[in-house]
Amino acid sequence: MQDIDFGQLPYMLFADQEGRIYDHPYLRMAGAIGERVVAVHRRDLIPLPEFSKLFYLPDCPPIGLNPKTGRFMVVDSIEVDGRMIKPCAVAAFLEPGYVRTHLPAADYDHRRYYLPMWAYTAVGISRNDEYLGAGFQIEYCERWDPRNFDDIELVPAIEAYRSEVCSGTLVEHLTKCAMDHHCFAAKNLFLQRWEAPLPVSRGCNAACLGCLSHQPQGLFEASHDRLAFCPSREEIVAIAVHHLQKAEEAIVSFGQGCEGEPLTESDLICESIIHIRKQTGRGTINLNTNGSMPAEVERIARCGLDSIRISLNSARPEYYRAYYRPKDYDFEDVMESIKIACGVGLYTMVNLLVFPGISDQMEEIEALIGLVRDTGLNFLHLKNLNIDPAYYLERMPSSDSEAVGMKKMMEILKSECPNLELGYFNQPVKMGIRR
Numbered sequence: 001m002q003d004i005d006f007g008q009l010p011y012m013l014f015a016d017q018e019g020r021i022y023d024h025p026y027l028r029m030a031g032a033i034g035e036r037v038v039a040v041h042r043r044d045l046i047p048l049p050e051f052s053k054l055f056y057l058p059d060c061p062p063i064g065l066n067p068k069t070g071r072f073m074v075v076d077s078i079e080v081d082g083r084m085i086k087p088c089a090v091a092a093f094l095e096p097g098y099v100r101t102h103l104p105a106a107d108y109d110h111r112r113y114y115l116p117m118w119a120y121t122a123v124g125i126s127r128n129d130e131y132l133g134a135g136f137q138i139e140y141c142e143r144w145d146p147r148n149f150d151d152i153e154l155v156p157a158i159e160a161y162r163s164e165v166c167s168g169t170l171v172e173h174l175t176k177c178a179m180d181h182h183c184f185a186a187k188n189l190f191l192q193r194w195e196a197p198l199p200v201s202r203g204c205n206a207a208c209l210g211c212l213s214h215q216p217q218g219l220f221e222a223s224h225d226r227l228a229f230c231p232s233r234e235e236i237v238a239i240a241v242h243h244l245q246k247a248e249e250a251i252v253s254f255g256q257g258c259e260g261e262p263l264t265e266s267d268l269i270c271e272s273i274i275h276i277r278k279q280t281g282r283g284t285i286n287l288n289t290n291g292s293m294p295a296e297v298e299r300i301a302r303c304g305l306d307s308i309r310i311s312l313n314s315a316r317p318e319y320y321r322a323y324y325r326p327k328d329y330d331f332e333d334v335m336e337s338i339k340i341a342c343g344v345g346l347y348t349m350v351n352l353l354v355f356p357g358i359s360d361q362m363e364e365i366e367a368l369i370g371l372v373r374d375t376g377l378n379f380l381h382l383k384n385l386n387i388d389p390a391y392y393l394e395r396m397p398s399s400d401s402e403a404v405g406m407k408k409m410m411e412i413l414k415s416e417c418p419n420l421e422l423g424y425f426n427q428p429v430k431m432g433i434r435r
């Protein structure tokens with residue numbers, strides 16, 4: 001911490017139990033890398049992007065930095081407007097395209113709940129009343145810019161789509177996704193542009209700690225409704241063909257937050273792709289998957305898939321197993337799927353669910369470099385993992401490996417893997433990459 005001028009750091013934020021947010025009169029913002037509470041260097045702070053969100057963490061006192069002593073302190077009580085309150089820590093959720101560098105500094109020991117699934121990020125406030133979050137922008141993409149998702153256009157677009165293009169149970173489901181869950185991909189379907197979703201699966205062969213659509217233990221709420229039916233091939237094909245033919249930078253993707261694992265429906269996916277490609281060669285057909293079944297990945301690829309995005313929380317088997325809790329496959333199957341995908345010429349992406357203090361450990365970075373070199377991976381997404389920070393850390397194996405910081409991790413990957421693209425969003429397959 002020698003090179004940090006504590007007096008220049010932003011002030012700590014806190015909230016009362018009703019969620020009103022205040023800035024502390026003198027304590028400075030702290031952050032956390034894994035379980036380690038640290039000062040957040042100015043170079044890791046950005047003005048909070050406009051479409052970020054602020055949260056308060058009930059019953060979790062904030063931890064601030066005393067600029068005079070350089071010591072961190074848990075703030076259990078504080079006076080606000082003449083009364084003593086028990087303050088709660090405040091966190092931010094960064095706009096898509098930004099990678100979080102620090103977790104919020106909070107004492108989680110006395111709460112009796114787990115936080116819902118968001119990527120909680122350290123946040124403070126400057127002397128000029130500007131919110132500053134801990135992160136950096138890894139990719140800007142117009143196609144996922146929240147400013148381009150104005151719902152005023154959506155309702156008439158849904159009505160027009162349903163009367164003029166296609167209607168059925170899958171369109172009904174995606175209407176709910178667009179209207180109730182504000183899924184950008186579902187909105188794109190009706191706005192007839194960019195990447196649209198093709199959810200197909202009800203079941204899964206993993207039990208991820210942070211699964212968005214299935215939380216059987218009820219520790220926190222699933223944020224998406226899991227698909228409850230199997231769509232017909234005819235409806236999938238009709239939706240996909242229309243989208244691929246009409247949309248600019250068109251992608252259709254199997255594997256969404258509102259379903260299980262699409263590889264469990266590999267027959268349906270294969271048949272659908274064959275029928276789609278009989279009608280149009282335009283656009284990208286993509287599969288987002290856990291990559292658990294290498295033989296099915298190869299079969300789907302040979303039917304005409306263009307790109308694949310395989311999700312991982314770690315390139316280390318023990319960390320992978322602790323998060324995914326695979327039922328009838330193992331880490332090695334996922335590695336095999338990545339190799340096969342690259343080998344058969346799919347544009348191959350890994351969706352790495354990143355978490356400061358785990359993903360930036362040197363052991364992890366070395367494992368990732370090994371993965372990229374062994375497979376020839378094209379693109380690595382650095383996607384903030386949406387999960388209660390303490391819940392995740394409690395369940396990950398311990399390690400003495402030094403965490404070097406998320407920015408440093410990115411820099412090492414860039415210099416060690418010069419052909420690897422780093423970013424945040426699915427890419428339409430470019431001419432020359434598709435083989």
Ligand code: SF4
Nearest residue numbers: 204206208211260290
């Ligand atoms: S692989 Fe996907 S659907 Fe399956 S448990 Fe994990 S997050 Fe949920």
